[in-house]
Amino acid sequence: MPLTGIEIFKLLPKTNCxxxxxxxxxxxxxxxxxxxxxxxxxxxxxxxxxxxxxxAAAPPILPVTIGAGNRVLKVGGETxxxxxxxxxxxxxxxxxxxxxxxxxxxxxxxxxxxNNLKYIRVGLTLRPDMVALKSESGDPAKFEALAGKVKQxxxxxxxxxxxxxxxxxxxxxxxxxxxxxxxxxxxxxxDRMIELAKTSKCPVAVKGASLDELVxxxxxxxxxxxxxxxxxxxxxxxxxxxxxQVFIRxxxxxxxxxxxxxxxxxxxxxxxxDPMKVAVIAATFVAKYGGIIVLSDFYGESLFPLLVERxxxxxxxxxxxxxxxxxxxINNPTDGSPVLLTSNFSLTYFIxxxxxxxxxxxSWLVVKxxxxxxxxxxxxxxxxxxxxxxxxxxxxxxxxxVKHHRLTIPGYAAAEAGGLExxxxxxxxxxxxxxxxxxxxxLKAWKP
Amino acid sequence: xxxxxxxxxxxxxxxxxxxGTGPKSVTIGGETSYPFHLFEGEMPNPPKIAMEVWDTPPVxxxxxxxxxxxxxxxxxxxxxxxxxxxxxxEIVCLQLVSTDPNGLNRGADEAAxxxxxVADAIDVPLIVWGTANHDKDTExxxxxxxxxxxxxxxxxxxxxxxxxxxxxxxxGYRHTVAASTPIDINLCKQLNIxxxxxxxxxxLLVMDPTVSGIGYGIEYCYSVMERIRMAGxxxxxxxxxxxxxxxxxxxxxxxxxxxxxxxxxxxxxxxxRRGILLEAMSAMCLLVAGANVLVMRHPEAIKLVREMIxxxxxx
Numbered sequence: 001m002p003l004t005g006i007e008i009f010k011l012l013p014k015t016n017c018x019x020x021x022x023x024x025x026x027x028x029x030x031x032x033x034x035x036x037x038x039x040x041x042x043x044x045x046x047x048x049x050x051x052x053x054x055x056a057a058a059p060p061i062l063p064v065t066i067g068a069g070n071r072v073l074k075v076g077g078e079t080x081x082x083x084x085x086x087x088x089x090x091x092x093x094x095x096x097x098x099x100x101x102x103x104x105x106x107x108x109x110x111x112x113x114x115n116n117l118k119y120i121r122v123g124l125t126l127r128p129d130m131v132a133l134k135s136e137s138g139d140p141a142k143f144e145a146l147a148g149k150v151k152q153x154x155x156x157x158x159x160x161x162x163x164x165x166x167x168x169x170x171x172x173x174x175x176x177x178x179x180x181x182x183x184x185x186x187x188x189x190x191d192r193m194i195e196l197a198k199t200s201k202c203p204v205a206v207k208g209a210s211l212d213e214l215v216x217x218x219x220x221x222x223x224x225x226x227x228x229x230x231x232x233x234x235x236x237x238x239x240x241x242x243x244x245q246v247f248i249r250x251x252x253x254x255x256x257x258x259x260x261x262x263x264x265x266x267x268x269x270x271x272x273x274d275p276m277k278v279a280v281i282a283a284t285f286v287a288k289y290g291g292i293i294v295l296s297d298f299y300g301e302s303l304f305p306l307l308v309e310r311x312x313x314x315x316x317x318x319x320x321x322x323x324x325x326x327x328x329x330i331n332n333p334t335d336g337s338p339v340l341l342t343s344n345f346s347l348t349y350f351i352x353x354x355x356x357x358x359x360x361x362x363s364w365l366v367v368k369x370x371x372x373x374x375x376x377x378x379x380x381x382x383x384x385x386x387x388x389x390x391x392x393x394x395x396x397x398x399x400x401x402v403k404h405h406r407l408t409i410p411g412y413a414a415a416e417a418g419g420l421e422x423x424x425x426x427x428x429x430x431x432x433x434x435x436x437x438x439x440x441x442x443l444k445a446w447k448p
Numbered sequence: 449x450x451x452x453x454x455x456x457x458x459x460x461x462x463x464x465x466x467x468g469t470g471p472k473s474v475t476i477g478g479e480t481s482y483p484f485h486l487f488e489g490e491m492p493n494p495p496k497i498a499m500e501v502w503d504t505p506p507v508x509x510x511x512x513x514x515x516x517x518x519x520x521x522x523x524x525x526x527x528x529x530x531x532x533x534x535x536x537x538e539i540v541c542l543q544l545v546s547t548d549p550n551g552l553n554r555g556a557d558e559a560a561x562x563x564x565x566v567a568d569a570i571d572v573p574l575i576v577w578g579t580a581n582h583d584k585d586t587e588x589x590x591x592x593x594x595x596x597x598x599x600x601x602x603x604x605x606x607x608x609x610x611x612x613x614x615x616x617x618x619x620g621y622r623h624t625v626a627a628s629t630p631i632d633i634n635l636c637k638q639l640n641i642x643x644x645x646x647x648x649x650x651x652l653l654v655m656d657p658t659v660s661g662i663g664y665g666i667e668y669c670y671s672v673m674e675r676i677r678m679a680g681x682x683x684x685x686x687x688x689x690x691x692x693x694x695x696x697x698x699x700x701x702x703x704x705x706x707x708x709x710x711x712x713x714x715x716x717x718x719x720x721r722r723g724i725l726l727e728a729m730s731a732m733c734l735l736v737a738g739a740n741v742l743v744m745r746h747p748e749a750i751k752l753v754r755e756m757i758x759x760x761x762x763x
Binding site for chain 1: 450451452453454484485486487508550662663664665666667670671674675678702703704705710714715716717718719721722724725726728729732733736737748752753755756759760761762
């Protein structure tokens with residue numbers, strides 16, 4: 001819970017020594033509260049006050065980092081219940097399960113899926129995040145061998161699963177430098193797991209049979225100095241798992257209840273054996289507070305929608321996604337194909353380009369940077385008007401791609417047609433439809 | 449140490465609305481908490497799924513979406529009956545695609561006659577969805593309201609630009625109005641007020657916040673719906689306490705991601721299952737955001753979502 005300036009002031013020495021650079025302790029306190037100053041600037045603060053302030057400044061849901069090197073998974077750090085209140089911070093990690101009883105070929109196939117299923121959207125690469133390795137044989141040597149193979153096979157974050165700390169330790173031996181997530185810490189194995197977590201400094205995921213048990217366990221871990229914790233409430237029915245997600249986040253954010261102030265992990269693959277249901281359950285937890293989502297397997301048909309849903313839900317509501325300015329070729333256009341102009345709001349781009357593809361008419365789409373605003377908003381804001389569009393059309397290079405020099409502008413920017421004809425004397429400006437759904441008909445009617 | 453579950457403070461509840469007439473009528477709404485937050489409220493009427501029927505044979509549907517309706521897509525009555533008998537539809541949504549002035553532009557009398565036939569042939573509630581063209585919808589939906597008097601259809605979309613005439617017909621012939629606004633909580637509230645002033649009774653009004661699927665701006669309608677529910681349940685905003693209807697199927701199935709063949713892009717996986725999942729997963733997002741009725745297309749997507757609703761409300 002962030003303290004107010006006055007609350008911080010009470011903890012300061014109140015000597016107005018000015019050594020921090022501020023005229024009074026109160027002014028310094030106000031800066032601290034606003035996050036504009038560092039506590040270390042005050043040399044006279046007591047240790048007790050310092051720890052209180054640091055404690056209060058910690059985020060209500062601690063961020064946890066799994067993995068090492070180029071590819072790490074950061075989860076937690078969330079600050080709101082609803083994305084419209086601010087934004088969701090760290091998208092849930094999607095993990096694929098690999099067990100030590102799977103045939104070698106299956107392990108390789110799953111690693112391939114993990115490494116290769118990547119999708120480009122609005123200039124971003126969407127891909128899954130983690131490989132979850134589970135010991136089913138209970139044989140430490142087998143688990144170590146699997147962890148070694150997976151470490152060789154991918155640079156992605158790893159999670160190790162076994163309720164037997166000896167088996168986990170064996171897996172850890174093979175990939176400790178990759179900072180894997182160790183799971184599960186339970187009531188039964190807690191003491192040995194604390195040891196393992198302390199020596200390896202790896203993050204751990206706690207599994208409780210109830211929220212009460214979960215709290216007992218995290219208290220035990222934090223008392224031992226372990227803070228990289230992920231929470232599994234143990235629920236394996238959709239209703240209970242969903243409710244636990246709400247309970248945990250509310251406790252952390254609204255009650256500032258530290259023992260539950262950690263990211264969560266959910267296991268849709270343990271709630272059903274039907275891959276279609278796994279996907280829909282996972283979709284629920286993308287929206288509702290899952291920190292890590294472990295899937296039984298990856299399939300392009302479910303992974304792609306999940307990754308895009310995650311991108312959508314975790315988009316900052318204050319900052320619309322935008323696509324890159326430039327020329328897009330649709331259905332292999334030629335120098336006689338129509339040229340359509342639109343804004344770079346990602347939704348506008350997806351709808352317009354999708355409709356153009358649907359029409360099967362070869363055509364050019366020219367996207368102007370409007371700072372992520374839609375056509376109408378950009379037009380109203382003066383970013384999609386003749387003065388702005390004309391220089392872009394001149395320099396973007398579309399004139400070299402077509403012979404005809406006819407440009408179709410969106411119906412919502414029809415008012416700019418006259419201005420554009422003046423600014424672009426060798427272009428003929430044509431007004432297209434207002435709605436994306438009418439584009440196919442427009443393109444089919446377009447005559448060279 | 450017992451964990452104390454922080455409860456939300458609710459000051460309002462969602463209105464209850466009965467769709468259709470007779471023994472197969474369906475009651476929606478009535479919840480007293482956020483969606484599926486059953487530990488602190490009630491959801492007396494779990495969300496329902498309306499199955500989509502087109503009034504003209506679809507020309508651009510994905511093969512996967514067409515396959516379950518083979519042989520009936522040229523007959524809306526047979527199609528609607530198949531939805532009920534084969535796929536257990538509790539509500540049917542007839543999309544008046546044929547009336548689109550930019551398409552077939554079928555006239556009001558002809559379109560209304562089809563609606564009447566479907567309405568007479570089924571006993572579950574019927575949603576009738578126009579094309580969102582104000583002039584055409586005014587013509588068509590008024591005629592529909594007239595010829596189906598007393599059936600308590602759900603007439604959609606009723607927008608600010610055509611609410612007076614369509615609203616008046618709905619009142620006159622006793623149908624439910626689906627107030628449709630473009631993804632904006634303030635416009636949504638304003639239209640509810642306008643329709644209230646016009647005389648639409650509170651129990652004959654549902655809201656359509658305008659929805660889109662995964663990859664096409666679902667985050668916008670998702671958040672608008674969450675804000676609408678927050679306002680209605682925790683901020684005593686009586687004008688936002690109506691049930692929400694989401695016409696989601698069209699939005700997911702028309703996208704290229706729902707249609708592209710696996711051979712064309714192997715990483716996208718099986719096209720049939722992808723289409724089903726795009727629809728079911730989009731529906732799931734809307735459900736946790738506050739949807740009361742989802743208009744859906746594919747029987748398997750519907751089955752998946754029904755199972756999710758059952759599991760989220762399991763005792």
